[in-house]
Amino acid sequence: MKALVYHGPGAKSLDDVVKPAIIEPGDALVRVTHTTICGTDLHILKGDVASCPPGRTLGHEGVGVVEQIGSAVSSFRIGDHVLISCITSCGRCENCRRGMYSHCASGGWMLGNTINGTQAEYVRIPHADTSLYPIPVGADEEALVMLSDILPTGFECGVLNGKIAPGGTVAIVGAGPIGLACLLTAQFYSPGAIYMVDIDDKRLAVARRFGATHLINSATTDAAAAIAELTGGRGVDTSVEAVGIPATFELCQDLVAAGGVIANIGVHGVKAELHLERLWSHNITITTRLVDTVSTAMLLKTVAAAKLDPAPLITHRFSLAEALTAYDVFARAGETGALKIIITP
Ligand SMILES: [Zn+2]
Numbered sequence: 607m608k609a610l611v612y613h614g615p616g617a618k619s620l621d622d623v624v625k626p627a628i629i630e631p632g633d634a635l636v637r638v639t640h641t642t643i644c645g646t647d648l649h650i651l652k653g654d655v656a657s658c659p660p661g662r663t664l665g666h667e668g669v670g671v672v673e674q675i676g677s678a679v680s681s682f683r684i685g686d687h688v689l690i691s692c693i694t695s696c697g698r699c700e701n702c703r704r705g706m707y708s709h710c711a712s713g714g715w716m717l718g719n720t721i722n723g724t725q726a727e728y729v730r731i732p733h734a735d736t737s738l739y740p741i742p743v744g745a746d747e748e749a750l751v752m753l754s755d756i757l758p759t760g761f762e763c764g765v766l767n768g769k770i771a772p773g774g775t776v777a778i779v780g781a782g783p784i785g786l787a788c789l790l791t792a793q794f795y796s797p798g799a800i801y802m803v804d805i806d807d808k809r810l811a812v813a814r815r816f817g818a819t820h821l822i823n824s825a826t827t828d829a830a831a832a833i834a835e836l837t838g839g840r841g842v843d844t845s846v847e848a849v850g851i852p853a854t855f856e857l858c859q860d861l862v863a864a865g866g867v868i869a870n871i872g873v874h875g876v877k878a879e880l881h882l883e884r885l886w887s888h889n890i891t892i893t894t895r896l897v898d899t900v901s902t903a904m905l906l907k908t909v910a911a912a913k914l915d916p917a918p919l920i921t922h923r924f925s926l927a928e929a930l931t932a933y934d935v936f937a938r939a940g941e942t943g944a945l946k947i948i949i950t951p
């Protein structure tokens with residue numbers, strides 16, 4: 607079968623690889639019908655993710671059809687349409703029992719990292735009973751790919767950790783797919799204002815359509831001064847870091863009000879400064895999290911009830927045969943306007 611394979615920093619190709627097979631009794635083999643590329647895949651290709659070795663099939667998001675199940679799988683049958691969670695969880699270990707699936711003793715972020723991933727015709731899913739979700743009949747399956755990773759990530763790491771509340775003020779720094787996923791799900795809680803900060807006017811225009819109340823281009827405007835003015839010098843109740851570089855984490859420290867929360871979502875590759883000399887008396891909370899995907903079932907219900915529409919996050923579509931082009935378009939998002947790219951084997 608065809609798969610997009612990582613071959614070390616800067617190197618990837620579409621290869622013919624052996625079709626995966628059931629290894630453990632809890633495994634399912636899923637025929638991938640739609641997958642996508644994540645910013646994290648670009649981190650891997652830069653050589654930033656030491657746990658992902660050369661030879662690995664990339665991808666941790668997707669939907670598909672169950673092709674085969676191990677003897678212990680009881681919740682899914684052959685032919686079921688399923689959403690693949692980016693987090694694999696056993697459901698039984700100590701961390702799973704407290705809802706921290708991202709740190710499952712025999713799971714966590716495995717797909718496209720420590721085991722072969724979803725940018726392929728088929729993928730093996732360990733702990734299938736607790737790592738797959740049934741797709742309701744009639745659902746827009748392509749749009750549900752947004753629920754593998756980015757929507758639970760934006761919601762759990764940004765909205766829930768950020769304690770976004772009715773009438774509150776929110777700044778989201780970074781209007782990429784994750785920042786936009788946070789913007790969409792923040793509105794479940796009716797915040798009073800959502801300030802979207804980015805350096806790309808095209809992405810800010812998307813944020814406006816998705817419900818941002820104020821747009822701030824931090825390349826041309828002093829974002830901290832602008833938000834100070836908009837909030838009467840108070841700052842925001844929640845500042846969400848959705849980029850993953852020191853400058854944006856430091857900006858979040860400038861934006862947060864006394865008693866507020868800095869909710870980090872970004873994947874950071876280098877150390878960032880923490881201004882405790884200013885923040886020690888500010889009563890703030892800083893949160894970090896790897897998505898646990900505990901909200902996936904809830905998010906599926908909000909999509910079914912038309913309270914959340916993930917489809918507008920999709921900007922481009924390619925076949926698996928065109929995967930290298932898809933990566934190029936995604937990596938040049940500033941020029942191409944790419945948000946999420948659907949790849950269909
Ligand atoms: Zn991802």
Ligand SMILES: [Zn+2]
Pocket residue numbers: 695696697698699700701702703709710711712713
């Ligand atoms: Zn576990």
